[in-house]
Amino acid sequence: MTKPSIHFPKDFLWGCATSAYQIEGSPLADGAGPSVWHRFSHTPGRVQDGDTGDVTCDHYRRWESDVDLMQSLGLNSYRFSIAWGRVLPEGTGRVNAAGLDFYERLVDRLLSRGIQPMVTLFHWDLPAALDDRGGWLNRDIAHWFAEYANVVFRRLDDRVKYWTTLNEPWVVADGGYMHGVLAPGHRNIFEAPRAAHHLMMAHGAAVQAYRAVGRNQIGLVVNIEPKYPASQSDADLAATRRAEAYMNRQYLEPALLGSYPEELHEVFGDACPKWPEADLKLIKQPIDYVGVNYYTRAVVRSDPTAWPLKSTTVKQKQHTHMETGWEVFPQGLVDTLLWIRDKYGNPPVYITENGACFFDPPQVEGPVLEDPLRVDYLRKHITAVHTAIQRGADIRGYFAWSLFDNFEWAFGFSKRFGLVHMNYETLKRTLKTSAHFYSKVIATNGAAL
């Protein structure tokens, strides 16, 4: 039987995603102020092998040829983030013209190559000067973030059609304030929900500011990891509900519904704050789309000894090279997209990140490096997106994570997610077979899957 031909909607965005601290390098160049990730990566023991973002892919200096590489792949869109500290070195007040100019030149070159920019305002690299003033623990950060957003909107909204306020606030609150494994490295259950709330207030303040000056689209990017109970026992079902509320609903629901899931009281206990209604009203600014970052699912088992969720995830068979063994589970992406369709009124959705790190075979020299596991992962997950579209989900684009191998936060350079291999000594970019595969998928709008 011939395979039914797959076609995506006519104006579907096909892109790759990156973030400033992970690919740019030159974190202090041309007047830029340091971020919390500059400090964190320069603190011994915080990042594997002592890796830092000082050079990484050197995109800050190689951006022109990198945009030409994107064009050669046939991308019609590119998702990247702006480093807040390049634009406002102290986080507020003085604008660093050189920093803003860098991003303006990048946007102009992308557009000249027929590539639509999708710009993230915050992808974890908070200016260190603001962390010194409390960072995400200070309610004033909503105003600081709106001030920064306004500077960028006024310069670029005539050319940037797709804006994102925050990338994955869950990771910042959970990694940076609950477990302390990411910048700024706090381990405090009383801080985590406050950081989470102030992140969402900043999101709302930036969207509110955008409506006064912007004419295009703005949204929020969340990581969604669907939770499946390890058994139908009451304990496992309750643990699964807590895990889903903590990761998947804690940010989406204040943004879309103006309320927090009740299960958060079970997670945070007496650390669970009570917020004024006005805060929730600010957070619930109408947005134009939801960005979904999908990597894997979690099979959840109750574990009363596990902090703070009292649950653990059960490792599954086929998984990627992530330490916690992210399972390859494309059905989870279908389930996630239909869950959003049904639970939140079928909002426009972009898959703003999807990809995998595998232990790619030893990097032999040559024009193309073989990465069959990543090709298989991308094929299955892009097919899952198509399945969800056929079942009525309003999906408008897909961004592979990531264009290049890059700085994978606390894992440093040990994890490779790129469709393009990065030689960190020579900075040579080498296409992997997944890059060629993705090019064909884009060129045929999905038919080559």
Ligand SMILES: N=[N+]=NCCCCNC(=O)[C@@H]1[C@H]2[C@H](O)[C@@H](O)[C@H](O)[C@@H](CO)[C@@H]12
């Ligand atoms: N779903 N799930 N699973 C568990 C939670 C995952 C949270 N981490 C991410 O999604 C990060 C996102 C980040 O934007 C990017 O900066 C990171 O490089 C990638 C790869 O790590 C992903």
